[in-house]
Structure formats: C-alpha cells, structure tokens
Amino acid sequence: MKNPFESTGKVKTALSEQSYIASDEISTIVYLAQKLGKPLLTEGPAGVGKTELAKAIAGATGRELIRLQCYEGLDESKALYEWEYSKQLLYTQLLRDKLNDTLGKASSLSEAADKLAAEEDVFFSNRFLLQRPLLKAILCDEPTVLLIDEIDRADAEFEAFLLEVLSDFQVSVPELGTLTARHKPFVVLTSNNTRELSEALKRRCLYLFIDYPTIQEELAVVRLKVPDLNPKLAQQAVEFVQRLRNADMRKSPSISETLDWANALVALNAKNLDKATLEETLSVLVKHEADLQKARKQLINPTGRGKSDEYGRFSGN
Amino acid sequence: METRILQLIAALRASGVRVSLAESAEAFSAVDLMGIQHREHFRLSLRATLIKDVKDIPVFDKLFPLFFGSGQEPQMGGNPTDDMTPEEAQMYAEALRQFTDSLRKRMERLMNGEKLSREELESLAKMVGLNQTDDLRHQEWLAQRMMRAMAFPEVREAMRELMEELQRMGMSRDRIQDIQEKIQQNMQGIEDQIKQFAGERIAENLSEQPPGESVDNLMNRPFQSLSDADKKILQREVRRLAAALKTRIALRQKRAKSGQLDPKATIRANLKHDGIPMQLHFRDKTRKPKIVVICDISTSMRFCSELMLSFLFALQGQVSKTHAFAFIDHLEYISDEFNGSNPDEAITSVLWRMPSGHYNTDLGWSLNNFNEEYMSTLNGRTTLIVVGDGRNNFNDPRIDLFSLMSRRAARTIWLNPEPPHLWQGDSDMPKYAQLCNNVLKVSNLRELNAAVDSLLST
Numbered sequence: 001m002k003n004p005f006e007s008t009g010k011v012k013t014a015l016s017e018q019s020y021i022a023s024d025e026i027s028t029i030v031y032l033a034q035k036l037g038k039p040l041l042t043e044g045p046a047g048v049g050k051t052e053l054a055k056a057i058a059g060a061t062g063r064e065l066i067r068l069q070c071y072e073g074l075d076e077s078k079a080l081y082e083w084e085y086s087k088q089l090l091y092t093q094l095l096r097d098k099l100n101d102t103l104g105k106a107s108s109l110s111e112a113a114d115k116l117a118a119e120e121d122v123f124f125s126n127r128f129l130l131q132r133p134l135l136k137a138i139l140c141d142e143p144t145v146l147l148i149d150e151i152d153r154a155d156a157e158f159e160a161f162l163l164e165v166l167s168d169f170q171v172s173v174p175e176l177g178t179l180t181a182r183h184k185p186f187v188v189l190t191s192n193n194t195r196e197l198s199e200a201l202k203r204r205c206l207y208l209f210i211d212y213p214t215i216q217e218e219l220a221v222v223r224l225k226v227p228d229l230n231p232k233l234a235q236q237a238v239e240f241v242q243r244l245r246n247a248d249m250r251k252s253p254s255i256s257e258t259l260d261w262a263n264a265l266v267a268l269n270a271k272n273l274d275k276a277t278l279e280e281t282l283s284v285l286v287k288h289e290a291d292l293q294k295a296r297k298q299l300i301n302p303t304g305r306g307k308s309d310e311y312g313r314f315s316g317n
Numbered sequence: 318m319e320t321r322i323l324q325l326i327a328a329l330r331a332s333g334v335r336v337s338l339a340e341s342a343e344a345f346s347a348v349d350l351m352g353i354q355h356r357e358h359f360r361l362s363l364r365a366t367l368i369k370d371v372k373d374i375p376v377f378d379k380l381f382p383l384f385f386g387s388g389q390e391p392q393m394g395g396n397p398t399d400d401m402t403p404e405e406a407q408m409y410a411e412a413l414r415q416f417t418d419s420l421r422k423r424m425e426r427l428m429n430g431e432k433l434s435r436e437e438l439e440s441l442a443k444m445v446g447l448n449q450t451d452d453l454r455h456q457e458w459l460a461q462r463m464m465r466a467m468a469f470p471e472v473r474e475a476m477r478e479l480m481e482e483l484q485r486m487g488m489s490r491d492r493i494q495d496i497q498e499k500i501q502q503n504m505q506g507i508e509d510q511i512k513q514f515a516g517e518r519i520a521e522n523l524s525e526q527p528p529g530e531s532v533d534n535l536m537n538r539p540f541q542s543l544s545d546a547d548k549k550i551l552q553r554e555v556r557r558l559a560a561a562l563k564t565r566i567a568l569r570q571k572r573a574k575s576g577q578l579d580p581k582a583t584i585r586a587n588l589k590h591d592g593i594p595m596q597l598h599f600r601d602k603t604r605k606p607k608i609v610v611i612c613d614i615s616t617s618m619r620f621c622s623e624l625m626l627s628f629l630f631a632l633q634g635q636v637s638k639t640h641a642f643a644f645i646d647h648l649e650y651i652s653d654e655f656n657g658s659n660p661d662e663a664i665t666s667v668l669w670r671m672p673s674g675h676y677n678t679d680l681g682w683s684l685n686n687f688n689e690e691y692m693s694t695l696n697g698r699t700t701l702i703v704v705g706d707g708r709n710n711f712n713d714p715r716i717d718l719f720s721l722m723s724r725r726a727a728r729t730i731w732l733n734p735e736p737p738h739l740w741q742g743d744s745d746m747p748k749y750a751q752l753c754n755n756v757l758k759v760s761n762l763r764e765l766n767a768a769v770d771s772l773l774s775t
Contacts, residue, residue, distance in 0.1 A: 008358065028351075028361045035350050036343070043371060072637065085584050089592065156560065193371065194656065195634045196556070202369035203337050209371050 004060055005034050011060075020049070020056035021220050029208045030057065039166050039187035041151075041205035046192055047254025048210045051149055054188040058145040063186065066140075067147045068133040070154035076161060080171055082130040088123055124175040134165055135179070143183035151201075152191040159201050166204045213255060215242050221255060226262040236273045237262060240299070241285065247298055249291045261285045275300060318353060319345075325384045326367065327524035331451070332380070334373045335553070340366055359385075372659060379453065383513075383520040392509075394502030396430045397495075405488060409496075412482040416475055423468045424475055430503040438514050441466055447515060451522040459519075460512040467511075469504070476500060551762055552627045552660060558762075558769055559631035607638040607698050609726070611687070613705030614671060615645045615678040621734055621760070623664055625704050628765065630660045640694045644683035645671055650691070678708060680745070681715035688718050692725070701726035703753075706735050707746035714745040716752070723752045732768060734760045 004014040011034075012027040022030070030053075033040040042050045058065035068079055092099075102119065106112035131139065137146040151159065165171055169181035189205060191197060213221065219238045222229065229237070238258065245252045253261075261284045270277045278300050286292045326341050347362035360381055368377045398406055413421055433441075442448055445462040476497075483493050582598035590596075610629055614622040626643075633639040633655045641652045649671060654663045695701060701722060723729035731753045733746060740746040750756045757768040 024357060025361055028358050029365045032347055032351065032362055032365055036347060038343075041369070085581055089584065089588070092588070199335065199337075199369075203339055205369070206365040207369045208365060209374060 005031055007031070014060035015053075015056045018056040018059040019224055020052055021217060021224065022053075022056075023213075023217065026053065026208065026210065029206060033206045034186060036206070037184050039189060039205045040208060041189045041191065041197075041202065042208045042210055043191045043193050044210035045212065045252065045254065047256040048212060049255055050190040050210055051147065053210075054145060054147040054149075054190070057186060057188065058147075061143075061145065061186070064140065064142060064144045065147060066133050066137045066144050066185070067149060069149045070151050070158070072153060072155060074154045074158055078132060079134050079158070079161075080132050081135045081173060082132065083124075083175075084128045084130045088128050091123070091128075126176075129173070129176075135171060137185040137187075138165070138169060138171060138179060138181040140185070141182065144185045146185040146187045148187065148189045150192060151189045152194045152197060156198060159198055163200055163204065166201070212245055212252070215239065218242070218255060218258060222258060222262050225259050226266060228266045229262050233265060233270065233272060234262065237265060240273065240278075243299060244285065244295060247294065249286070249294070250288045251286075251291060253285045257285050257287075321384055322348065322363070324521065324524040325363070325380060328380050328384070328520050329367065329373075329376065331523045332376050332453070333550075334368065334370075334376055336367050340369075356385075380520055383516040386513075392502060393430045393432065393506040394499035397428065397499040405492065408483060408486050408488055412479055412486060415478075415482060420468070420471060420475060424472050424479075427467065427469070427472050427504050427507060428476075428500045430499070430506075433507060433510055438511070441511070442514070442518060447518050448522065450519050451525075453516070453519055453523065456512070456516045456519055460508075460515045463511050463515065464508060467507075469508075472504070551624060552631075554762060555624065555628045555765075556631040556634075558766055559628060559634070559636075607696075608632065608636055608700050608702060609640045609642070609691075609694050610702045610704065611642045611644065611648070611683070612703075613645075613678065613680070614643050614668065614673065616673040617678065617706055617708055618704075618734070619673060623668070624762075625732075626664045626667060627660050630655050630663055640691070642683075642687065642691070643667055643671060644678075644680065644686075645673055646677045646679045646682065648683040648686035648691075678710050679712045680705065680707070680709050681713040681718075684715045684718040684722070687722070692722075695722060695725040697725075697727055699726045701729045702732065703730070703749075704732045704759075706733055706744065707731075707740070707749055708743050709745045711743050714748055716745075716748050719749060720752050723754075728755075729753045731756045732759045732765070734758070736760075 005011050008024070008028045008031045011031045012022050012024070015022040015027065015030075030040065032038075042053060044050055054067075055065060057063075099116075099119075102115055103112045106115055126139075129135070133146070137144050148162070151162075166187060169184050170178050172178045212218075215238055218241070219234060222234050222238055223231070226234070241253050241258045241261070261281060264281050264284045265277070268277065268281065270281075279296075282292060282295060282300070286295050322344065323341075326336050326344070329336055344363055344366040347366045348359065351358045351362040353359050363381070364374070364377055368374055398409060401409060413424070416424065441463045444466050445459055447459050447463070450459060480493055480497055483496070484490075577600050579598045579600045583594055583596070584592070586596045586598055587594050610632070612622065612625055612629060614626070618625075629639075629641045629651075633641060633652060639652065640650070641655060642648050643651045651667050654666050654670075729752065731749060733756060735744070735746070736758050737746075740750075746756075757764070759765045759768050
C-alpha cells in the first residue's frame with residue numbers, strides 16, 4: 001500500500017481529506033511518530049479531537065482502526081486474549097470418536113498419553129484463541145492503527161502490562177510462546193490527564209498535547225463540519241464559545257460541543273445570535289447547572305456598566 | 318549543534334524536567350529525521366521526544382529560544398544621521414554638544430544603531446555578575462542591571478532634552494519624529510540583545526550546573542530545611558512511595574479464596590473428569606485497598622504539610638478509593654481538589670482555602686465533623702491514616718470519637734513528626750496513641766519511607 005504520510009505537508013493534506021484539520025504541530029508530530037515507529041501519546045482536555053485524530057489517521061492511511069477503550073478494572077483477558085473454553089470443550093466432545101481411534105491402538109497407558117500429548121497443540125492453537133484488541137492489532141495481516149483510548153482510566157497495573165506491547169510490539173501467551181507483530185501497528189494513546197501516567201509509559205511514546213483550538217482553527221472546523229451554518233453566524237458562535245472558555249467554568253465547552261451547538265443553530269434555522277436563541281440553545285453548550293447560570297449572568301444578561309455593549313456584539317444588531 | 322542539544326537537555330534536567338537517556342537518544346534520531354532547516358519542525362521534534370508532561374512545556378518553551386535563538390535578530394532602526402541633510406546633521410551635532418562628554422559618548426553608543434559586540438556583552442556580564450547566576454527567574458533583573466550599566470535611564474532622559482533642543486533649533490516636526498523613532502528602535506534592539514544574551518548565559522550556566530544533591534541526602538534532611546527545588550525532587554520520590562504503598566496494601570489484603578465460583582477455572586480443572594465438576598474453583602478475591610487520610614495543616618505542621626499533601630495527592634492517584642481530609646479548626650474534604658493532575662495547583666488551592674490561624678488547631682472538633690458527615694467512609698476494609706502532631710491547644714481531644722473511628726476502621730495509623738519525648742504540653746498524643754495500631758515518627762522522607770515499609774511488613 002502506498003504510504004500517504006511522506007512529509008509533514010502530506011500528513012496535513014491527508015488528514016484534511018478525512019475532515020480533520022490538523023495544525024502544523026499535530027501534523028509534524030504525527031509524521032515523526034510514524035517515521036520513528038513510536039506510539040503517540042496525546043493529551044488534552046476532553047473533546048478536542050484526540051480520538052478523532054486516530055480515526056483520521058486510520059482513514060488517511062487506509063488502515064483498519066482497532067480500538068481499545070480503557071476503564072478501571074480492565075485486564076489482560078479483556079484487552080489481549082482469552083481461551084475459548086466452551087469451544088475447546090465442544091471440540092473435545094465432538095472429536096471423541098477420533099480421539100478413541102487415535103488412542104485405541106495404543107498398547108499401554110503411557111503410549112496413549114504420549115499420543116495425546118502429541119495432539120495437544122490442536123487444543124491450544126490460534127483456533128481457540130479469542131482475540132481481543134491488542135492481540136488483534138498484533139496478529140493482523142494488514143498494518144493497523146491501534147487506538148488505546150483514555151489510558152488514564154485504566155489501572156497502573158494495566159499500564160505496566162502495556163509496556164511490552166508498546167516497546168517491542170509483541171505479547172507473550174504462555175501456551176503459545178511469544179507472538180510478534182507482523183506489521184507494526186500505528187499506536188495512538190489518548191489521556192484526559194485525570195491521573196499521572198507512569199514515567200516508563202511516557203518514555204516509550206512521543207508526546208502531543210492538543211489544547212483548545214484558536215479562534216481561526218475552530219472556525220475552520222465549524223465551517224468544515226457544519227457547512228450549512230451561515231458564515232457570519234459561525235463567526236459569532238465561535239467567538240461566543242471562545243469567551244465561554246475564558247470564563248471560569250467547571251466544564252469548558254469543547255469542540256464537539258461547539259459542533260453540536262452549530263448543528264442546533266442550523267436546525268433551529270437561527271438567523272443571528274440574539275438573546276432568545278442563546279437562552280434556548282445554551283444548554284447544548286454548557287452542561288453544568290452552575291455554569292449555565294454563570295454564563296447567563298455574565299454573558300447573556302450582563303448587568304452593570306460597560307457590559308451592555310459586549311452583549312450588543314452578540315445580539316447581531 | 319549536538320552539544321547545543323545536549324546543553325538544552327542538561328538545562329531541562331537542571332530545571333526539574335525528567336529526561337531519560339532513552340529520550341535524549343530519541344531526540345537525536347528525531348532531529349536526524351526532520352533535519353534542522355525548518356525551525357518549527359526542529360522545535361517540535363525536540364519537544365515531542367523530550368517533554369512528556371504538559372506542566373513541562375512552558376519550561377521547554379522558555380529554554381528553547383535561549384539555546385537556539387528566538388528565530389529573529391533584534392531589529393535596528395539604522396543610524397539616524399545616515400539620511401540627514403548636511404544642515405540637519407550640523408544641527409544634530411550642535412544639539413548633542415550640550416551634554417557632558419561621557420554622557421554624549423554613551424548616547425551615541427545607544428543611538429547609532431550598531432549592535433553590541435561580543436566583548437561589550439561579556440564585559441557587561443562580568444560587571445553585573447551574570448556568570449555566577451543559574452536561575453532563570455533572574456533574567457529580567459540582570460538584564461535591567463546590564464542596561465543600567467549602559468546608562469539606559471540617563472540616555473532616555475537626555476534624549477527627550479535632545480529632541481526639545483532640536484525643535485528649538487528649528488528642525489521640522491516630521492524629521493524629529495523620524496529621528497526619535499529610529500533611536501527608540503535602536504535602543505529597543507540593544508535591549509532585546511541584552512535580554513537574549515542574559516537568558517542564554519543563564520541557560521548555559523544552568524546546563525553546567527552539577528547534578529543536584531542526590532535523593533539519598535535529601536531524604537535524611539528534616540522537612541523544615543528543604544528548598545523548593547529539593548521539594549520538587551522529593552515529590553517524585555513521594556510518588557514512588559505511594560505506588561509502593563498501594564501494591565503492598567493490595568498484597569496484604571488478598572484474602573483466602575472466599576469469592577464467587579469461577580466457571581472458567583472450574584471447567585478447565587474438571588476437563589480431566591470428563592466435565593463433571595468434581596473440583597470447584599473460586600475467584601481469588603483481591604480486595605482493593607481503601608484509605609481515609611486526615612491531615613493536619615495547621616501552623617505547627619506547615620513545614621511538612623506541603624510534602625504530606627503531595628504524599629496524599631500521590632496516594633490518591635494510586636489508590637482510587639482514597640478519601641482525604643484536612644483540618645485546622647474544622648475538617649474539610651479535599652479529595653475533590655486532588656482529582657486533577659497538577660499536584661502543585663491542588664496543594665496551593667487547599668492551603669489557600671484553609672489559611673492557618675494562630676493557635677486554632679482543634680482536632681476534637683474536626684473529629685466531630687468527621688463523625689457527623691463522613692463516618693460512612695470508614696468500614697472494615699479501610700485503613701485510617703492520621704497525619705499530625707496531636708497538639709490540640711488544650712481543646713477537648715474527643716478520645717471517645719477517635720476510639721469509635723479506630724474501632725470501625727481495619728487499621729489506624731498515626732504519622733507524627735515529633736518523637737515521643739516531645740509529646741508534652743498541649744500534645745494529646747499519648748491519649749490518641751493508645752488507640753492506634755501504629756504510631757510512627759515521620760520527620761523526613763526516609764522515615765516516611767520506613768514508616769510505609771513497617772506498616773506493610775507487619
């Protein structure tokens with residue numbers, strides 16, 4: 001397959017074809033990660049497009065995206081592999097006759113045991129191995145993109161377990177030995193920074209911090225994803241969101257919320273951001289009751305001197 | 318270029334960023350790959366490989382331009398006399414003549430739009446002691462001193478007079494404006510040059526700084542005598558300690574096989590019996606540790622409360638079921654603050670929210686608060702850890718409540734910075750001590766380490 005990631009510029013165009021607007025920073029580091037064959041650790045506030053980035057990379061390179069969502073209590077059997085016991089049991093039952101044939105000719109018990117041992121591999125083979133995302137990414141015939149989402153939610157033990165996978169792209173299954181990746185997957189880890197990740201894990205990755213976008217970047221994203229919104233309104237909406245982020249909120253609106261809001265504005269057929277529209281749609285953008293009241297007080301119904309003209313900017317008059 | 322990168326890495330390390338050998342090797346291969354022609358690519362390849370934490374990005378952004386330049390040379394306006402007509406030049410020289418010789422020389426130096434030479438910069442550096450500085454916070458201050466040594470303030474003052482003089486001599490207003498702008502730009506250029514030089518020099522000194530005192534020595538130092546940089550190193554050590562604490566608590570709490578039936582293991586074990594379940598297998602019950610910590614952050618404990626709080630922070634990062642409380646005169650729940658990822662911010666916010674007063678520690682009342690609101694956090698699986706000196710200002714110690722709590726919790730542990738022979742005066746420690754499973758003296762990190770060990774090995 002042709003590799004579309006030949007230079008940083010090409011990374012950028014390839015990603016934008018997947019409707020992902022990558023800054024220079026993102027495209028350079030993605031290029032670097034791909035060239036060095038290193039996992040990419042992306043951090044940043046929720047909803048700035050960390051997961052989207054992995055999807056866009058998969059789309060741009062035409063690779064399959066294998067996703068592992070992390071949560072507290074995630075363990076090897078859910079992330080790596082599991083033996084399919086019921087299938088093994090079923091096969092033993094169904095193959096009983098065949099087993100009898102094989103073993104029947106044995107003259108002594110130890111000979112029968114030896115014969116059975118020779119067939120042991122049948123029952124501990126890939127056939128009975130239930131592949132979970134990590135193993136799937138390693139055994140896949142085609143190169144893949146492996147997304148390990150929200151790694152900070154998994155326990156520290158799981159992180160330690162990931163180290164082997166991330167540094168050597170191999171896993172050890174006791175019954176089968178070590179399985180090495182046929183193609184190195186492109187690994188993207190995301191973290192919301194809710195807890196500190198271990199030094200060992202960080203050392204193995206390249207680090208990319210994605211912050212809230214600038215006003216131009218966000219406007220470009222809104223234009224791209226919600227083309228129906230008229231440009232003037234889009235501009236106003238993005239400015240408003242940016243102002244919300246500067247206000248001290250419990251949960252600042254993310255890009256995905258901006259997009260939801262933009263869609264809502266299109267659905268409501270809003271002409272401009274007047275007070276009524278804002279009141280109606282604000283809950284799409286702001287999810288905490290306390291934040292909602294704060295936003296109303298500060299941005300929509302400002303009292304006191306000097307604030308009224310600020311409101312005027314958003315009333316569309 | 319390579320030595321420059323190595324210097325940058327050394328300076329990063331000296332500023333408290335952790336850069337491993339593997340990472341610096343990685344940085345070199347990234348630079349090999351990306352080349353150094355494109356400044357932004359070069360910067361990003363270093364940043365992505367060396368910096369793995371948002372908190373460290375500002376440090377990198379500060380140091381990088383000091384080693385590799387800010388990308389633009391300081392802008393000079395050019396010599397104002399260059400495009401003057403002979404009459405104007407005459408006028409200008411006339412106007413300059415009113416100043417004393419030494420001042421005039423300095424004015425000409427700053428105004429003629431020539432950059433400072435390396436020698437000039439060096440001699441200025443020597444004058445203000447720049448070569449002995451390895452703290453970037455002093456950059457601005459030292460640059461100011463270098464500028465003062467070049468008589469910046471006097472020249473600024475004199476320039477205003479010069480302009481007035483020129484005006485009086487009848488030079489056109491536009492012309493004066495033009496000269497003034499040029500001179501200002503020249504001075505700005507020199508100012509930028511000095512600042513950049515000061516920053517570079519400090520950064521170089523920083524990278525030559527011998528590696529900080531080893532963790533071992535720091536661990537023996539009492540909490541009272543630690544500098545900020547030491548605390549940063551220790552915080553890392555504390556984090557390691559908390560990780561150790563967690564695994565050991567988990568190991569100890571692994572109980573007998575009293576859990577649910579484990580069908581998979583049972584089926585496997587009974588394959589040999591033709592699938593008839595003759596041997597039952599049960600899930601091992603790994604109990605997740607639960608910890609409740611109550612921490613004294615009053616004045617008498619201030620010297621160590623910051624480190625103790627960072628210990629709590631690290632603990633909470635490791636053990637998800639941690640409830641942390643802090644008290645002075647009353648109890649407050651602080652786990653919410655500790656759910657972010659920046660220990661410094663969390664600790665500052667707690668210390669700011671609960672300012673210490675004067676002799677107002679009241680553990681008794683705080684225990685009462687706990688009893689009323691948070692008693693449900695204690696149960697047979699909880700380890701209760703109290704951090705404090707037990708000095709109660711002669712308030713009611715509420716031994717009754719404490720004994721209730723210690724009976725509800727699986728274990729009660731008290732970490733006290735004071736040794737037993739100091740438990741006098743307003744200390745209620747002897748009374749509390751009887752109710753604890755362990756009382757451990759913790760006045761430096763080594764003792765905290767030993768405390769964690771002994772807690773878990775018994």
